[in-house]
Amino acid sequence: MELLDKCLALLKEKGADEGEVSLTHFQNEEMELKAGEISLLRSRDEYHLTLQAIVDKKKASIQINKIDDEAIAEAVTELLRNAENSQADEANEVSGQIQEREFSDFKDNYDPELMYKRLDRFREKAEADYPDLVLEGALLEYQNKFNYYRNTKGVKLSSNYDKYLFYASFFGRRDELTSSMNGTGIALENLEGDLYELASLPSLMREAVEHLDARLIDGKKFSGDILITPDSLSGLLYSILSHLGNSMLIAGTSYFKDKLNEKVLNEKFTLRTEPVSEYLAVKDYYGGDGIINRNDYIFEKGVLNNYLLDLYGSKKTGLERGPSTGSNLVVEAGDKSLPEMIASIDRGIILGRFSGGHPATNGDFSGVAKNSYYIEDGEIKYPIKETMISGNLFELFQNIVGISRERVNFGFNFFPYIHAREIVISSR
Structure with missing residues (x-):
């Protein structure tokens, strides 16, 4: 990836003996359930760039969420300064297992209509089965994740896979009584089944109500x-x-x-x-x-x-x-x-x-x-x-x-x- 190669070149130019760069790029599509209503789909595009430099066996790392030239240049300057001020350690080095590999498990199964259908069904089922259950919130997210890695010894790795993520939090409430908050987070490859049946959700929601007693x-x-x-x-x-x-x-x-x-x-x-x-x-x-x-x-x-x-x-x-x-x-x-x-x-x-x-x-x-x-x-x-x-x-x-x-x-x-x-x- 050109961006990572440019970062490595800048690290070497500024005095790093060894360096490594990794970039994670998230493409997220989110749908939220709050106060009994499903909000419209929103998109998030995130970058997390991590740079590491080793100078005379002294190491430092820095992470930024911007990938423009100015942000990278500022980060490299700060990184090299931090490395110079750290302690030397002979164990500091980057991987020499030289290889170039690409990994992929991209299924391309993003379906916003099905996301809405599944989230709405979850709301209906939870409300019908447990009148004393308060859904504090639920989030259904489709995520396409890209990872890239480069180092100064020639290692080049990348990966791409997509998945759905579902988070739900809830508690029981009856009159003045409330139970403690509970919830769960689940990753899934597709939306073939109901969210309501995922992992331990059915028992967790039942238990939230039972704990009122x-x-x-x-x-x-x-x-x-x-x-x-x-x-x-x-x-x-x-x-x-x-x-x-x-x-x-x-x-x-x-x-x-x-x-x-x-x-x-x-x-x-x-x-x-x-x-x-x-x-x-x-x-x-x-x-x-x-x-x-x-x-x-x-x-x-x-x-x-x-x-x-x-x-x-x-x-x-x-x-x-x-x-x-x-x-x-x-x-x-x-x-x-x-x-x-x-x-x-x-x-x-x-x-x-x-x-x-x-x-x-x-x-x-x-x-x-x-x-x-x-x-x-x-x-x-x-x-x-x-x-x-x-x-x-x-x-x-x-x-x-x-x-x-x-x-x-x-x-x-x-x-x-x-x-x-x-x-x-x-x-x-």
């Missing part, structure tokens, strides 16, 4: 089981994956330091990164370091197969660059149905959403169980409120006793329900 758990504090829903799983997983990335591995504080190819989690747990997945609408063909991503196991039957380092992290630690940096997560399905898993729980909760701080380095965490349910004697008893949970993140994934056959596809992650034991649950 939420109760405190009888019995105050106890150690019990937890059934982690697909919606609440992502936050827990990303906390685990933070121990596989640059920051903690370089600092030496990772729980998984020196544990590659060892069994570190329960053997029922298998997690893959699938940047180019048959299941997922989102694609992540290559990283910001100019290296092509690949589908691979992160954990296989509890064994740590890969760290998630980028090129810099790899050079800094002496370990291999990861298959990705943690995009497009797919947890392998188990052999239990969701009803079977619920029936096996003597006492515990279904965790709909977790609200709390990031776990400590050793994995200890505590927070509030939101949009959650109390289970006793194998039955869901009632929705709960003002309930705290605490435990250790790594022990939680070592104490897995079941994973569901059912999985929820969010378009960027694909998750089942996970049943684990020995979590501390306390109610006010």
Whole structure:
């Protein structure tokens, strides 16, 4: 791409030893549902240009959202100044895996009339099925995404794919009672099915209304089981994956330091990164370091197969660059149905959403169980409120006793329900 070549030439001209440039171009068509009305379609055209320079092993980067000559020249000047003032690091370099690749999954299925039809049907169905549900807002977006990458060692990569994105937020309201806000975001390849049936939306909307009758758990504090829903799983997983990335591995504080190819989690747990997945609408063909991503196991039957380092992290630690940096997560399905898993729980909760701080380095965490349910004697008893949970993140994934056959596809992650034991649950 001529623009990126021009940026690289300017970086070299101004004194960069090495440099890399990436450009993301979004073409978005949006339709919004708010206050029961669907707004007219609006278009957004966005550019995000990222430049990185290395001078005497000192590195800096800058991102701008303009691509005119003046904006680029100003950014390069600031970038080189910042690089000169940074600290030298022998691990600073751009990718030398010289190749020129183009990736495409462009389907060209933009259909504004169908967008309106699907969004209107979602509104009608939600209002009819749940009179006590307040739709705070919903957004349906068609996105055509272009990525381009160049560096001074000759790497040239580009990708183009399109998808739909749907976001919805809602809560329950009856007279003076309101439930906490909930919602979800989903990526999808097409609009063949109703939005109402996507991912976990039907259950999330039902739960928002049911939580108008939420109760405190009888019995105050106890150690019990937890059934982690697909919606609440992502936050827990990303906390685990933070121990596989640059920051903690370089600092030496990772729980998984020196544990590659060892069994570190329960053997029922298998997690893959699938940047180019048959299941997922989102694609992540290559990283910001100019290296092509690949589908691979992160954990296989509890064994740590890969760290998630980028090129810099790899050079800094002496370990291999990861298959990705943690995009497009797919947890392998188990052999239990969701009803079977619920029936096996003597006492515990279904965790709909977790609200709390990031776990400590050793994995200890505590927070509030939101949009959650109390289970006793194998039955869901009632929705709960003002309930705290605490435990250790790594022990939680070592104490897995079941994973569901059912999985929820969010378009960027694909998750089942996970049943684990020995979590501390306390109610006010």
